[in-house]
Amino acid sequence: MSALVFCTSLDKTAAPSADLPETFGTGMWEHPCIVDTKVGRRIDVERAPNHWLYAVSSEMGMHPLSASALLTRNKDDQNQTSPQKPSLSSRAGTESETLQKLLKREYKYGFVSDFExxxxxxxxxxxxxxxxxxxxxxxxxxxxxxxxxxxxxxxxxxxxxxxxxxxxxxxxxxxxxxxxxxxxxxxxxxxxxxxxxxxxxxxxxxxxxxxxxxxxxxxxxxxxxxxxxxxxxxxxxxxxxxxxxxxxxxxxxxxxxxxxxxxxxxxxxxxxxxxxxxxxxxxxxxxxxxxxxxxxxxxxxxxxxxxxxxxxxxxxxxxxxxxxxxxxxxxxxxxxxxxxxxxxxxxxxxxxxxxxxxxxxxxxxxxxxxxxxxxxxxxxxxxxxxxxxxxxxxxxxxxxxxxxxxxxxxxxxxxxxxxxxxxxxxxxxxxxxxxxxxxxxxxxxxxxxxxxxxxxxxxxxxxxxxxxxxxxxxxxxxxxxxxxxxxxxxxxxxxxxxxxxxxxx
Incomplete structure (x- = not known):
């Protein structure tokens, strides 16, 4: 079963109400897409993973669906084995190295252009x-x-x-x-x-x-x-x-x-x-x-x-x-x-x-x-x-x-x-x-x-x-x-x- 999904401007941590305002009708959004409601295939939400999506179908009615959840389900569907998360110590080391690079970086935009x-x-x-x-x-x-x-x-x-x-x-x-x-x-x-x-x-x-x-x-x-x-x-x-x-x-x-x-x-x-x-x-x-x-x-x-x-x-x-x-x-x-x-x-x-x-x-x-x-x-x-x-x-x-x-x-x-x-x-x-x-x-x-x-x-x-x-x-x-x-x-x-x-x- 498929459903029409479109992105709203709501991106709070709590799911929005299932009562969709008329102002969020599909006419407003220019990037609707068709997805399989079970696994969320064929949805391009990488550029807005924190947004909420509304899935609409005649059988399911209307309900909010987290875009990030869809991404996770897509990836899990393609690869059942999730990669192991890095340890806290390795993450801390990487973050420290990144910060040091940022603080020690040279300013490479200090040149002057010669034009009239x-x-x-x-x-x-x-x-x-x-x-x-x-x-x-x-x-x-x-x-x-x-x-x-x-x-x-x-x-x-x-x-x-x-x-x-x-x-x-x-x-x-x-x-x-x-x-x-x-x-x-x-x-x-x-x-x-x-x-x-x-x-x-x-x-x-x-x-x-x-x-x-x-x-x-x-x-x-x-x-x-x-x-x-x-x-x-x-x-x-x-x-x-x-x-x-x-x-x-x-x-x-x-x-x-x-x-x-x-x-x-x-x-x-x-x-x-x-x-x-x-x-x-x-x-x-x-x-x-x-x-x-x-x-x-x-x-x-x-x-x-x-x-x-x-x-x-x-x-x-x-x-x-x-x-x-x-x-x-x-x-x-x-x-x-x-x-x-x-x-x-x-x-x-x-x-x-x-x-x-x-x-x-x-x-x-x-x-x-x-x-x-x-x-x-x-x-x-x-x-x-x-x-x-x-x-x-x-x-x-x-x-x-x-x-x-x-x-x-x-x-x-x-x-x-x-x-x-x-x-x-x-x-x-x-x-x-x-x-x-x-x-x-x-x-x-x-x-x-x-x-x-x-x-x-x-x-x-x-x-x-x-x-x-x-x-x-x-x-x-x-x-x-x-x-x-x-x-x-x-x-x-x-x-x-x-x-x-x-x-x-």
Whole structure:
């Protein structure tokens, strides 16, 4: 007997209810498959082993089925003898070796690319803001957005409350716009400067090959501009918009105007205000209703110019009953000075939509004496606006001289879910003050937090978490776990968990 099986966005440890919501109908999911319900043959769930599947048949009715269980049954069916698990001692030895390799690895992305670029003079002023908007040929409403943010920024002071210890950032010594010399609109990757393509080849992101890969779309950003976006035509066939934020402002102004600054307001904090005034490029993705994005989307950020800061803006919107998975990566040359990276990421989920956002943060961390490296001051926030929506943050932090970021989720709708999974590794003199915020406002909202910190050398690693349950969030649930590992007698780790519960009177 066979059954139609399709994946839901539910992936909790407990099986979901057998009462399948109408919003999870097969029309939403583009990868249904036929399986034998006894052994689960012919089901492709390797890429989502933690998801729950619903098996539907006229004889069996409807019931949840663990995808990982199906995988196990598949393998057992093919091979009755299960391999013996490694002993605890051998596993511990392997894990220790892996950790030592990670801590001793050399930074192989510190090279500088030689290509012609255009830069504006260093310094921050209203004229700088206007010049950036002019160079990007932006509409008047976008200039007003920037100017309002800049005026708000002028009323603020650099924050100093983190565990990180560093000299104040001189914002007047930074160039706020540097980009490869402008060329006419590119019709294909074949027209991109070969030196730029070679840069991403050396980084392990061969853009010329990406156009032949069907499972990942990439937006490549270097310094202040996006140089190429792959697979955007294929995505458009499904109604998915994936392009640079600059192109989105020009081509889809109504969408950008509607959502930009709705999750992270321009005056949210000091560095968010700065970003809102001077952001240069970044990625934009809009997934329409009842659509699962047919491929992974990804952005790779690269700083090349020595005196330039990077201030990208990322905006991802998942409309009702849609789903998208996004991955970002980043690197920078090994310069003998510090550089500032101050980005803003906004995620918005409508009813029963889902966004998975993953980060591999590998900025240059400086030398063994604690000099040089990137200051990574980032604001990331997601908003589960509609009922049943879900946002999942996953981050691996290994780079930057100083990291200061708290990917967060506002759980506004009922039955919403927020997740945060983080591994932060620091060595030498690196400093990281990171964590998350889960703001519960919707009924039956749920959040999961798992954070692992590893500190070696003379580094400092801090976890700072806030779980806020408002009076309207009846029956809310949170699970938090934070673990720290100290290697050596000079590393430091601090944990600041905060739980705020407002009683409903």
């Amino acid at each position: 670029s255009f830069s504006i003079p260093k310094g921050l002023s209203e004229a700088t803001v206007r010049r950036i908007s002019e160079l990007k040929a932006e509409p008047e409403w976008m200039l007003e957005f920037r100017l309002a943010a800049y005026r708000r920024f002028l009323t603020m002071v650099q924050p100093t409350w983190s565990d990180n210890v560093y000299e104040s950032v001189d914002l007047q010594s930074i160039c706020y716009y540097s980009a490869p010399k402008p060329k006419p609109k590119l019709n294909s990757l074949d027209e991109v400067d070969p030196e730029l393509l070679n840069t991403f080849d050396r980084l392990g992101i061969p853009l010329s090959e990406q156009k032949r890969l069907a499972n990942v779309a990439v937006d490549a950003v270097i310094d202040s501009t996006s140089i190429a976006t792959t697979h955007w035509k294929e995505l458009m066939k499904k109604g998915v918009i994936f392009c640079s934020i600059s192109e989105a402002i020009r081509e889809y102004p109504d969408l950008v105007k509607r959502y930009l600054g709705s999750v992270v307001p321009p005056g949210d904090n000091y560095y968010a205000a700065l970003n809102s005034a001077v952001f240069s490029d970044g990625s934009f993705c809009y997934v329409p209703k009842d659509t699962v994005c047919p491929m992974e989307i990804s952005t790779y950020f690269r700083i090349n110019d020595k005196e330039t800061g990077q201030f990208e803006r990322t905006l991802i919107v998942a409309d009702e009953r849609s789903m998208v998975s996004y991955l970002e990566g980043c690197t920078a040359p090994a310069y003998d000075s510090n550089q500032l990276h101050a980005a803003v990421v906004e995620l918005l989920c409508e009813e029963w939509a889902e966004i998975k956002y993953s980060t591999v943060q590998n900025w240059y961390s400086g030398d063994e004496e604690g000099k040089e490296g990137i200051y990574n001051f980032v604001t990331k926030r997601g908003q589960c606006k509609g009922q049943g929506s879900k946002i999942s943050w996953t981050q691996v932090e290994t780079g930057s001289a100083i990291t200061w970021k708290y990917p967060s989720v506002e759980l506004l709708g009922d039955d919403t879910v927020g997740e945060f999974y983080s591994v932060a590794v620091t060595k030498d003199y690196q400093q990281a003050d990171t964590g998350t915020k889960m703001i519960h406002k919707g009924k039956n909202s749920q959040s999961w937090i798992i954070s692992k910190g590893i500190s070696a050398g003379k580094s400092r690693n801090c976890y700072r978490g806030l779980v806020q349950i408002n009076g309207s969030a009846q029956n809310a649930y949170n699970s938090s776990q934070c673990d720290s590992l100290l290697i050596g007698d000079k590393a430091a780790a601090n944990t600041y968990p905060t739980i705020q519960v407002t009683a409903l009177i």
